[in-house]
Amino acid sequence: MSELTRERGLRLLREMLRIRRFEERCAELYQAEKIRGFLHLYIGEEAIAAGVMPELLPDDAVVATYREHGHALARGVAMNAVMAEMYGKWEGASRGRGGSMHIFDAATRFYGGNAIVGGGLPLAVGLALADALQKQSRVTACFFGDGAVAEGEFHESLNLAALWKLPVLFLCENNLYAMGTALERAQSQVDLVAKAASYALPAARVDGMDVVDVGDATRSAVAAIRRGEGPRFLELVTYRFRAHSMFDAELYRTKSEVATWRARDPIALLRARLDLGEAAMAALDAEVVSEVDASVAFAEAGSWEPVERLTTDVYARRPP
Amino acid sequence: MAQMNMVQAINDALRLEMKRDDRVVVLGEDVGKVGGVFRVTAGLYDEFGEERVIDTPLSEGGIIGTAIGMALYGLVPVPEIQFADFIFPAYDQIVSELAKYRYRSGGEYPCKMVIRTPVGGGIRGGHYHSQSPEAQFIHVAGLKVVCPSNAADAKGLLLAAIRDPDPVLFFEPKRVYRAAKGEVPEGDYTVPLGQAKVVRPGKDVTIVTWGAMVYEALDAANKASVEGVECEIVDLRTLWPLDIDSVVGSVKKTGRLVVVHEAPRSCGLGGEIVALVNEKAFLHLEAPPVRVTGFDTPFPYTLEMEYLPLAHRILPAVLATAKY
Numbered sequence: 247m248s249e250l251t252r253e254r255g256l257r258l259l260r261e262m263l264r265i266r267r268f269e270e271r272c273a274e275l276y277q278a279e280k281i282r283g284f285l286h287l288y289i290g291e292e293a294i295a296a297g298v299m300p301e302l303l304p305d306d307a308v309v310a311t312y313r314e315h316g317h318a319l320a321r322g323v324a325m326n327a328v329m330a331e332m333y334g335k336w337e338g339a340s341r342g343r344g345g346s347m348h349i350f351d352a353a354t355r356f357y358g359g360n361a362i363v364g365g366g367l368p369l370a371v372g373l374a375l376a377d378a379l380q381k382q383s384r385v386t387a388c389f390f391g392d393g394a395v396a397e398g399e400f401h402e403s404l405n406l407a408a409l410w411k412l413p414v415l416f417l418c419e420n421n422l423y424a425m426g427t428a429l430e431r432a433q434s435q436v437d438l439v440a441k442a443a444s445y446a447l448p449a450a451r452v453d454g455m456d457v458v459d460v461g462d463a464t465r466s467a468v469a470a471i472r473r474g475e476g477p478r479f480l481e482l483v484t485y486r487f488r489a490h491s492m493f494d495a496e497l498y499r500t501k502s503e504v505a506t507w508r509a510r511d512p513i514a515l516l517r518a519r520l521d522l523g524e525a526a527m528a529a530l531d532a533e534v535v536s537e538v539d540a541s542v543a544f545a546e547a548g549s550w551e552p553v554e555r556l557t558t559d560v561y562a563r564r565p566p
Numbered sequence: 567m568a569q570m571n572m573v574q575a576i577n578d579a580l581r582l583e584m585k586r587d588d589r590v591v592v593l594g595e596d597v598g599k600v601g602g603v604f605r606v607t608a609g610l611y612d613e614f615g616e617e618r619v620i621d622t623p624l625s626e627g628g629i630i631g632t633a634i635g636m637a638l639y640g641l642v643p644v645p646e647i648q649f650a651d652f653i654f655p656a657y658d659q660i661v662s663e664l665a666k667y668r669y670r671s672g673g674e675y676p677c678k679m680v681i682r683t684p685v686g687g688g689i690r691g692g693h694y695h696s697q698s699p700e701a702q703f704i705h706v707a708g709l710k711v712v713c714p715s716n717a718a719d720a721k722g723l724l725l726a727a728i729r730d731p732d733p734v735l736f737f738e739p740k741r742v743y744r745a746a747k748g749e750v751p752e753g754d755y756t757v758p759l760g761q762a763k764v765v766r767p768g769k770d771v772t773i774v775t776w777g778a779m780v781y782e783a784l785d786a787a788n789k790a791s792v793e794g795v796e797c798e799i800v801d802l803r804t805l806w807p808l809d810i811d812s813v814v815g816s817v818k819k820t821g822r823l824v825v826v827h828e829a830p831r832s833c834g835l836g837g838e839i840v841a842l843v844n845e846k847a848f849l850h851l852e853a854p855p856v857r858v859t860g861f862d863t864p865f866p867y868t869l870e871m872e873y874l875p876l877a878h879r880i881l882p883a884v885l886a887t888a889k890y
Contacts, residue, residue: 283690283867334868345692345867361694362652363624396623398655424624426600432623498599553872557863564832564862 250458255520256530258457261296262513263534265289265316268325271538272315272332272346276492280545281332284361285346288316290487293512294419295320297460298387301468307355307386309370311419312347313486314359317389323351329541335548342551364390364397367416371403374412374477385471387415393424395441396432404445404479411476415467416442418481419454425490426498442479454484455512458519487511570750573743575717576606576682579724580644582754584614587642590728593620594629594646603648604684604743630656630681634664637677642728647683650737651694657702664733665708680727680734685713686778686828687860687874688741692867698777698829698860703735704806704838710759711805713737715780716746719803722757730759737805739777746781762809764816768796771884772816774839775826776802779875783826786880795888805835813839814846821852822887826875831859853890858883 269289275281288295295316302308302321310317318328323339331338331349339349339356347361357373360366370388377384394400395418407414424432435441442449448470452463460482467478485507489496496504517527557563570578584590592607592614598621601608611619622629626647633643647653653660660681667677687696703709710732714720720738727734765780766787773783780801787797798816802809817823823843825836836857843855858875866873 283692284695336868342868343693343864343866345690348693348867361692362654364655393624396625396628398625398627424595425603426596427621427623431621493603497601551866551868553869556866556869556872557861560863 250519252520255458255516257300258296258461259513259516259520259522260530260534261320262292262457262516263530264325264537265292265295265319266513267531267534267538268319268329268541269315271542273488275332275542281346282334283345285492286313286490287486287488288313290507290511291419291421291454291484292316293457293460294417294454294482294484297457298417298464301461301464302385302387305355305384307357307370307373307384309357309366309373309386309388310349310359311366311389311391312359312361312363313391314349314389315346318349318351318356318359321356322354323349323356325537325541326544327351330545330548333545333548334550335545336551337544337548364394364399366390367394367399367403368406370414371407371412374407374414375410378410378412383472385413385415385468387417389417389419391424392418392420392422392429392438393432395438396424404442404447404477407477408445408447411474413471414477415464415471416477416479418442418479419484420481421484421486423490423498426494428498438481439479442481447477447479449479449481451481451483454482455510455515457512457516567749568752569747570717571744571747572714572717572720572738573604573606575721575750576724576738577608577610578750579721580607580610581613583725583728584610584618586754589640589642590644591618591620591636591641592644592646593622593633595622595624595648597621597646602646604740606682606738607646626652626656627659630659630664633679634659634667634677637679638667638675643679644728645679645681647681649695650683650685650699651697653683653699660703660709661706665706669708676731677733678731680724680736682736682738684740684743685737686739686741687865687870688778690867690870693864696865696870698827700737700805701829701833701835704835708733710734710807711737712759712803713739713777713805714803715739715742715777715801717748718750719757719763721750722755723759723803725754726756726759729756734759737777741778742781757803759804760807760809761804762800762802762812764798764812765801766797766799768798768820770796770820771822771824771888772798772800772813772820773824773826773880773884774800774802774813776805777828779826779828782875782877782880785877786884789877789881790884790888793885795885797884808839808842810842810846814843817843817847818850821850822890823851823855824858824880824883824887825855826858826880828860828874830862831857832862834859853887856883856887
């Protein structure tokens with residue numbers, strides 16, 4: 247394990263806190279009907295996005311899930327653009343066309359949130375294949391959940407990537423539940439590392455609540471991929487502290503289980519490790535909250551997509 | 567009679583048929599312990615157990631494929647796909663296997679099942695929780711397609727669909743899942759597949775629609791009435807096989823046709839309805855048939871209420887058709 251410098255520690259803490267405070271505000275804005283439709287919060291899982299992203303280069307690609315606010319923020323998509331997208335504003339990352347689950351940003355090579363579970367895996371393999379064919383040394387980081395492991399696309403994608411030795415980093419965010427279905431009720435092989443390894447690619451399990459471990463594991467996987475050693479798979483064991491979506495009564499898990507995981511809050515764990523006092527934490531929090539405030543103001547001030555633009559950006563437009 | 571919304575009516579139908587016929591098996595993502603994301607299967611797991619209400623992994627192709635196998639051995643599967651937008655990993659099993667099994671086997675193997683899935687927009691679900699893909703399934707010969715607009719029809723149509731010898735796609739308009747509350751007969755009854763229903767009589771313009779858009783058509787019809795135009799609204803209920811006789815009967819009376827659907831316009835079911843009316847009632851038409859539909863675009867989050875063919879878009883189409 248690499249040494250945790252105070253500078254790195256504080257950077258990771260700030261990133262996790264940005265995601266946490268952003269999403270807490272999103273939950274409030276949802277109640278206020280500023281954010282509509284579906285909202286899937288990443289709270290509890292912040293160590294993954296915050297740990298992985300600093301280990302990627304600007305030229306690498308990121309393919310994310312429908313629970314992707316944290317991925318987008320940690321990758322460097324502007325918080326203003328993410329919040330405006332949540333609102334459905336024209337100034338949003340995807341012009342407000344998709345909302346929470348559909349954040350895209352070409353500047354940071356962010357190839358989308360995706361409301362189709364498992365939908366991003368094959369195209370991540372395609373990005374990596376194109377890089378391989380074009381002799382690029384870039385890495386494609388592909389996030390997905392344990393639920394996606396049951397979809398056929400997962401299996402096709404791991405096979406193709408391993409068969410062709412492509413530069414993909416598969417990042418399985420295992421939060422133990424596919425919506426309301428526990429891992430052991432959905433997987434014949436609950437050891438997802440063993441499952442991935444059956445496709446003959448190196449796979450490892452990481453404590454997804456420990457942002458430093460996540461970062462270290464990502465660093466060594468990315469280095470191997472960049473050396474041309476083919477794809478890697480990381481299972482990041484984590485837990486979502488909130489419901490699956492805003493409509494979920496959480497009938498499938500106990501309060502004590504949630505409490506046990508909350509005791510391993512990734513933000514609190516890192517803060518303790520850094521021995522950060524109240525005043526320093528409050529100062530950091532105030533900075534983060536002011537960024538969130540600014541993003542809300544930006545979104546509020548934004549505009550709606552003009553209705554005459556409804557049919558733009560569609561392939562194969564119909565005859566008039 | 568009981569007051570029920572559509573969720574309760576569908577739940578009632580499932581419970582009733584599972585009691586009546588122990589071959590009926592429900593399966594899908596979170597349909598058991600959780601009772602479905604929209605609570606449509608609530609209580610069934612506790613009542614019938616894990617062999618009749620099967621929680622599956624996120625494996626849409628697997629859900630439909632295994633349902634086919636069960637159907638071939640005489641069970642009556644009622645798989646749920648959580649949103650119609652998620653059905654496409656199962657598209658291969660549906661179009662290549664399910665729709666063709668009887669035909670491919672020279673009539674030897676029937677394969678009956680009902681695929682239930684919430685459909686349509688109106689809940690700000692964005693690209694992948696809003697679509698209306700009915701035409702993509704109707705175009706594949708071999709599937710019946712149903713879409714009720716109200717609770718009583720939903721129960722009767724679902725019971726008819728489960729008892730039908732053919733595979734049926736049962737689209738449930740999620741926008742009115744809890745809004746369309748009404749009188750629902752208790753106990754067993756069916757609404758026959760393939761029969762449309764005139765939900766508002768009128769002499770001037772025929773509006774053909776289904777699902778959640780029935781309410782928008784009614785709204786537009788009430789507004790048109792103020793302008794002196796009386797609309798007849800035909801709620802298709804079963805989209806395929808299409809009750810073209812009811813449609814043509816109405817158009818022969820009014821001479822004017824407006825078709826309303828949420829799905830994109832091009833190659834939508836509206837196009838087929840217009841073509842059939844042209845073939846069967848051409849000389850009765852007083853105006854060109856009109857389609858008021860979704861746009862030929864992916865489903866938008868922000869502009870949802872512009873995309874959907876709501877009353878504010880139906881009304882001008884009705885008035886223009888009446889005046890033509």
